[in-house]
Amino acid sequence: MSEAELISDLPRLEELSAQWDALAVTNAAPESGPAWMIGWWRHVAPQDALLRVVAVHDRGELIGIAPLYVDLGQSRLRRCHRLLASDFSGYVTPLALPDRAWEVAEAVARALMATEPRPSALELGPLPSPSPWVAALRERWPGRIRPIAYRTNLLEVPTVSLYQESFDVWLKSLNSHFRSNCRRYRRRFEKEGGTERISTPATVTADIQTFTRLHTARWERLGGSRLVALGERLPLLLGDLAQALLPEERFRLLILEINGEPISADLCLTAGGEIIGVNIGWDERFKHLSAPRLSMLSMIEQGFRHGDHRVSLGWGRVDYKHTFANGSNAAAWDVLLPAGSQLPLALARAAPTAANRRMLQSAKRLLPAEEVDRLRGLRKRISQVRA
Amino acid sequence: MSETEIIEDLTRLEELEGAWDDLAVANAEPTSGPAWMLGWWRHAAPPDARLRVVTVHDHGELIGIVPLCVEPTDPHRYVLLAHNFTSSVTPLARADRTWEVAEVAARALRQAQPRLRSIALAPLLASSPWVAALPDVWPARIRPLVLRHSVVDAPTISLRHDSLDDWLSNRGSSFRANARKRRKQFERAGGTARTSTHETITADIQKFIALHASRWRPLGESRLVALGERLPHLLGELAQALLPTERFRLLLLELDGEPVGAQLTLAGGGELVGVNTGWDERFKHFSPARLALLYALEDSIARNEHRYSLGREASHRLGRGTSSYKLGFADGNDPVAESVLLPRDPRLAGTLFTSDVVRRQLRRSVRQALSDDEIDKAKRLLKRVRRSPK
Numbered sequence: 037m038s039e040a041e042l043i044s045d046l047p048r049l050e051e052l053s054a055q056w057d058a059l060a061v062t063n064a065a066p067e068s069g070p071a072w073m074i075g076w077w078r079h080v081a082p083q084d085a086l087l088r089v090v091a092v093h094d095r096g097e098l099i100g101i102a103p104l105y106v107d108l109g110q111s112r113l114r115r116c117h118r119l120l121a122s123d124f125s126g127y128v129t130p131l132a133l134p135d136r137a138w139e140v141a142e143a144v145a146r147a148l149m150a151t152e153p154r155p156s157a158l159e160l161g162p163l164p165s166p167s168p169w170v171a172a173l174r175e176r177w178p179g180r181i182r183p184i185a186y187r188t189n190l191l192e193v194p195t196v197s198l199y200q201e202s203f204d205v206w207l208k209s210l211n212s213h214f215r216s217n218c219r220r221y222r223r224r225f226e227k228e229g230g231t232e233r234i235s236t237p238a239t240v241t242a243d244i245q246t247f248t249r250l251h252t253a254r255w256e257r258l259g260g261s262r263l264v265a266l267g268e269r270l271p272l273l274l275g276d277l278a279q280a281l282l283p284e285e286r287f288r289l290l291i292l293e294i295n296g297e298p299i300s301a302d303l304c305l306t307a308g309g310e311i312i313g314v315n316i317g318w319d320e321r322f323k324h325l326s327a328p329r330l331s332m333l334s335m336i337e338q339g340f341r342h343g344d345h346r347v348s349l350g351w352g353r354v355d356y357k358h359t360f361a362n363g364s365n366a367a368a369w370d371v372l373l374p375a376g377s378q379l380p381l382a383l384a385r386a387a388p389t390a391a392n393r394r395m396l397q398s399a400k401r402l403l404p405a406e407e408v409d410r411l412r413g414l415r416k417r418i419s420q421v422r423a
Numbered sequence: 424m425s426e427t428e429i430i431e432d433l434t435r436l437e438e439l440e441g442a443w444d445d446l447a448v449a450n451a452e453p454t455s456g457p458a459w460m461l462g463w464w465r466h467a468a469p470p471d472a473r474l475r476v477v478t479v480h481d482h483g484e485l486i487g488i489v490p491l492c493v494e495p496t497d498p499h500r501y502v503l504l505a506h507n508f509t510s511s512v513t514p515l516a517r518a519d520r521t522w523e524v525a526e527v528a529a530r531a532l533r534q535a536q537p538r539l540r541s542i543a544l545a546p547l548l549a550s551s552p553w554v555a556a557l558p559d560v561w562p563a564r565i566r567p568l569v570l571r572h573s574v575v576d577a578p579t580i581s582l583r584h585d586s587l588d589d590w591l592s593n594r595g596s597s598f599r600a601n602a603r604k605r606r607k608q609f610e611r612a613g614g615t616a617r618t619s620t621h622e623t624i625t626a627d628i629q630k631f632i633a634l635h636a637s638r639w640r641p642l643g644e645s646r647l648v649a650l651g652e653r654l655p656h657l658l659g660e661l662a663q664a665l666l667p668t669e670r671f672r673l674l675l676l677e678l679d680g681e682p683v684g685a686q687l688t689l690a691g692g693g694e695l696v697g698v699n700t701g702w703d704e705r706f707k708h709f710s711p712a713r714l715a716l717l718y719a720l721e722d723s724i725a726r727n728e729h730r731y732s733l734g735r736e737a738s739h740r741l742g743r744g745t746s747s748y749k750l751g752f753a754d755g756n757d758p759v760a761e762s763v764l765l766p767r768d769p770r771l772a773g774t775l776f777t778s779d780v781v782r783r784q785l786r787r788s789v790r791q792a793l794s795d796d797e798i799d800k801a802k803r804l805l806k807r808v809r810r811s812p813k
Contacts, residue, residue: 133581134581134755135755136755137550138757138758165552165555167550168550171571171574171760172758175549180793181791190555190559195519197518197519363517363519363520364520364522366555366556398565401565
């Protein structure tokens with residue numbers, strides 16, 4: 037019989053790190069493991085956030101975890117529970133051993149309903165697709181009425197499946213134009229004295245500084261990034277990540293250098309064969325070398341070398357991702373509103389966002405693609421002017 | 424750029440068997456491959472059903488298939504092949520191409536004849552991406568309505584163990600002791616277990632049918648027995664398609680050469696699906712069904728397979744408050760859901776009320792809202808009302 041434990045203090049959560057990480061590897065979910073989520077909690081989480089992690093054990097073994105928090109900063113009445121690092125990741129998800137998600141969901145739902153503050157809403161996202169969690173939590177929620185469930189957003193996530201035998205076979209599977217471009221990028225880079233390397237324990241501290249410098253220099257001019265916004269906390273976060281994941285080669289910081297000078301730093305995390313790109317920084321002076329593309333090629337090559345299965349390119353809209361992708365997945369943002377005295381308030385709060393999202397989705401369906409792109413550009417310009 | 428085709432005749436579909444089977448293996452879905460689905464189509468489908476299989480190709484390679492048909496009871500309702508004959512079925516796609524396949528298939532289905540008014544996405548795994556993907560990419564100004572009207576547990580056994588002993592060591596001490604005792608008793612009595620080969624398959628199919636029929640005919644609830652003379656043909660075809668790759672596993676338990684139990688399992692991509700069992704009631708004391716499952720697990724663990732799916736019937740048929748021997752073996756659950764996708768058109772209201780969608784949805788809500796005792800009371804009341812003279 038499984039038992040749920042509600043964890044609200046960091047030391048207890050850290051005790052479970054090894055078992056939690058094993059679950060992240062089993063589920064191939066690098067951003068749902070303790071390194072990323074506890075790192076986020078230490079360096080990024082809102083100040084008034086409360087940990088609400090539900091760990092589910094069966095005979096002493098951790099069989100599932102729902103790493104949640106509740107942000108009480110805005111209003112004491114608002115008890116919206118979210119997944120740790122949900123505003124900072126490509127995908128986050130509760131975790132369970134294979135075929136135990138429904139059992140874990142039931143235990144999690146009961147634990148959440150038995151504690152204070154009870155959730156008025158449970159925001160789950162960005163969840164990978166397929167995910168059993170929304171259905172499982174809704175179906176197994178205690179009480180006579182199932183929670184109301186709705187989806188606020190769904191985005192395409194381009195992926196590169198690494199099912200071929202080797203990097204060379206993968207390269208051959210690409211169209212000839214793209215393949216010749218890839219080879220050209222590499223030749224040009226090598227001709228200019230370019231070399232690449234992956235951070236090791238000996239170089240990682242300096243490499244993190246390089247990444248921070250290149251990333252900040254690139255993104256400060258473009259209006260910032262979630263990493264730039266961290267300021268001095270960024271190297272600390274990356275240091276924690278490296279300490280946890282570098283020994284198993286799951287923290288992959290790829291540095292491209294020209295004659296020893298770093299021109300690009302690209303960070304990926306991996307677990308269970310899944311590679312997730314965290315972010316990249318590169319020197320604009322070397323734009324002609326197409327550093328992001330070169331870097332992506334090398335990360336894919338690394339993936340083949342390590343026997344990984346897939347590179348997830350994230351849901352951000354960057355065109356070059358699509359030239360590499362040979363598949364796509366989806367990231368979904370779902371909300372569960374449990375029945376109870378808080379439901380009317382939660383519904384009233386959710387209605388404007390839900391209506392806004394529905395309107396956007398309907399506009400996407402109703403308008404031709406060019407019109408949608410034009411409106412998207414307009415919105416981007418307005419937000420840049422505002423910034 | 425992917426291309427789509429709606430296949431309406433069996434011959435064309437048979438041409439794609441190899442590529443379709445590869446997809447079934449890649450997706451670890453033995454009962455959504457051509458052997459099972461086309462077997463159902465030839466021997467178990469309603470006589471006037473019409474094939475409407477959507478295939479999606481990219482550069483000549485089959486990257487996805489949505490195997491549907493239209494049954495004569497409602498020509499505007501599309502259902503998955505073998506939907507009423509197995510625990511779960513599903514459309515298939517190459518890894519990470521589900522959304523692309525769904526989009527192309529949805530466009531084709533919108534043009535299909537007879538005009539589609541609903542697709543029964545059932546029985547599908549509750550975590551299946553298709554129920555989200557199809558409505559999201561449906562080519563219409565308004566998203567189709569999706570109603571989920573049942574979710575049923577489907578127990579599973581994880582085979583990620585070094586050996587049967589390793590698997591048993593994770594079970595309770597009483598289960599472990601019973602399992603070992605039964606096996607010892609059986610083997611001491613001269614019992615042996617073997618899996619069918621090319622040489623024995625024809626005779627073994629007859630033995631399976633005889634054991635299965637003798638067990639289930641009195642109980643009157645086997646979909647296989649209901650097939651009558653078509654059953655050996657169906658099993659023969661399955662064996663022909665899957666035995667060469669050892670994915671048709673017919674396990675026979677024998678005592679001094681006499682068959683006392685048989686179990687049929689299909690495999691694909693590391694997933695095993697138990698089709699059915701049969702045993703001789705005279706040898707009930709050996710618990711042939713449990714024994715057969717143990718032998719099958721031992722064989723599958725040795726083959727490095729991942730999971731044995733016991734099917735939704737394991738918990739579904741028995742109802743509340745009872746337990747099946749299968750549940751004693753299970754260490755996981757991958758529930759199966761029944762959903763229906765209803766494109767918005769002027770006839771939507773009519774479709775909702777002429778089909779059983781609303782009734783099932785209501786029944787589900789009532790089940791959720793009432794306690795077990797209240798449901799029992801309501802059932803008794805309904806029974807009395809039905810019995811009372813008009």
